[in-house]
Amino acid sequence: MIIEQTSFYIIILIAIALIILLIGVVLAYLRMVGKYLDLKEVGTEGVDPQTIIRQAQEKAQRILENAQYDARETISKAGNFLDINQNLVAKELQRASQIYAKKYEQILLVTQDNIIKTIQTIPEDSKKVLLSEISAIRTLLSGQVQKAADEAKNLVTDAYKKAEMEVENYKNVRMREIDESIVMILKEVARKVLAKEISQEEHEKLVLKALEEAKRQGVFGTNTENKKQN
Amino acid sequence: MFDQILSKIRTVDDQEKILEEIDVLLSSLYQDKGLGFESTLKTSARAWLYPLLREEFSKEGANRRNLLLNLKQKIEGLSKVYITLAFEPSEDALNRFGGVIRTSVREDVIISVAYDPHLIGGVQIIYNGEFRDFSFKRIFEKEFENTREQILKSIKN
Structure with a gap:
């Protein structure tokens, strides 16, 4: 029921809107028609185009003349203003340039004096500074040179000492090796000579003596002990 | 017999050689049904060993193999x-x-x-x-x- 009422109201509203729209369209139409009719009436009254043109020309002429007059006046006023002011500007410019020139001259003079004084004092100052710098550099350089010389000397001395020590060590080592070699050679020679000097008989005697000594020392045990073991 | 043989062995070289000869004799015991042993004994054993071994083997009840093995053992134990x-x-x-x-x-x-x-x-x-x-x-x-x-x-x- 509610939905049907709502739809009904909507339909009514739409209808009203359509009606209003229609009325508006009709009114616009009627106005347009009225204008058309007015225009048509004006066109049919028989106005002369030549007259209109002439009137327009006169009007335009008047406007132009007025404009020209205004322009001439403005130009003349401007020209006067320029003339007046130009003189003033020229004068002021001249005055200002004079002032600046004077000031510049003064400044130049002062600067010139100062520069001259400075230039005159520079040699002395620079001489002093230069001399002091030179002496400082000289001192520094000589110190550095001395230091470098000392370092080099120390290095050379150390290297020499080290080399000397190494040579001495090497010499000692080699001497020891040579001594060892000599001793070995002598030993070998003595051994060979001794061995050759001992005859076969003497060898046998030595061995028998050694065996007797071993027996005496009990290297072979006692005879009774060994026989008991058997 | 053993004492006599052992007294003849003086050095380690002698020991090794005698042991080799005993091994040869042992290996020839059963060759040609025992006949090979005799010729091996003559040809392989050294001169002083041969008569000593011959004497022992000729005894009654002598077992050649056992004798040789005992001898070998004794020699090895020197x-x-x-x-x-x-x-x-x-x-x-x-x-x-x-x-x-x-x-x-x-x-x-x-x-x-x-x-x-x-x-x-x-x-x-x-x-x-x-x-x-x-x-x-x-x-x-x-x-x-x-x-x-x-x-x-x-x-x-």
């Missing part, structure tokens, strides 16, 4: 004295050395002889794990070390 000499001894010298050692130790000891000329003279003995140096080498080196500095001085001078 104790050794190791001596190092500075010279190569003659047979006589070796016999004399062996005699001294056997009287000192026992009859069935054998000698292993080594040769080292650096000993100069005398002998080094190893027996029962004990080592004794009766050579000149030790004395020589000791004396040489003592006089080493003098020698070097005299050379430098």
